[in-house]
Amino acid sequence: MLEKQNKKSIPYIQVNELHQSNYILLDAREPNEYKVSHIPNGISIGYIHFDIKNVSTIIKDKNAPIVVYCSIGIRSEKIGEKLKKSGYTKVYNLYGGIFEYKNKGKKVVNSQNKITDSIHAFNKQWSVYLNKGIKVYED
Numbered sequence: 761m762l763e764k765q766n767k768k769s770i771p772y773i774q775v776n777e778l779h780q781s782n783y784i785l786l787d788a789r790e791p792n793e794y795k796v797s798h799i800p801n802g803i804s805i806g807y808i809h810f811d812i813k814n815v816s817t818i819i820k821d822k823n824a825p826i827v828v829y830c831s832i833g834i835r836s837e838k839i840g841e842k843l844k845k846s847g848y849t850k851v852y853n854l855y856g857g858i859f860e861y862k863n864k865g866k867k868v869v870n871s872q873n874k875i876t877d878s879i880h881a882f883n884k885q886w887s888v889y890l891n892k893g894i895k896v897y898e899d
Contacts, residue, residue, distance in 0.1 A: 770840035773852040783827040788839040793880035795871040829854035859890040
């Protein structure tokens with residue numbers, strides 16, 4: 761799916777590389793997805809109503825290493841492009857998104873910051889890429 765949908769305009773980073781640096785994690789999914797589950801310390805920035813001003817308020821250093829993620833890595837590439845266009849220099853797209861993160865056995869948390877097995881699966885079509893956890897579809 762990523763090979764068909766993405767332009768590779770934002771370099772990928774693999775799940776196992778996340779621990780190698782102090783990346784700022786930006787979640788490019790919608791708030792209802794973020795509430796169900798997100799990567800610990802991930803900051804919700806949304807997709808449909810994404811506003812670069814919100815990011816520049818949170819991340820002042822344009823050279824800070826940033827990893828953007830979504831469900832599988834398509835929306836995060838588009839948000840990554842907006843960050844780059846805005847002057848951020850070290851922007852990466854998490855390959856496979858939160859689905860790959862969970863598939864690799866990593867822990868995700870819910871809106872109460874508690875570890876959860878639930879993952880918002882976005883839709884039935886994309887949910888085939890999520891092999892671990894409990895698939896949630898509702899808002």
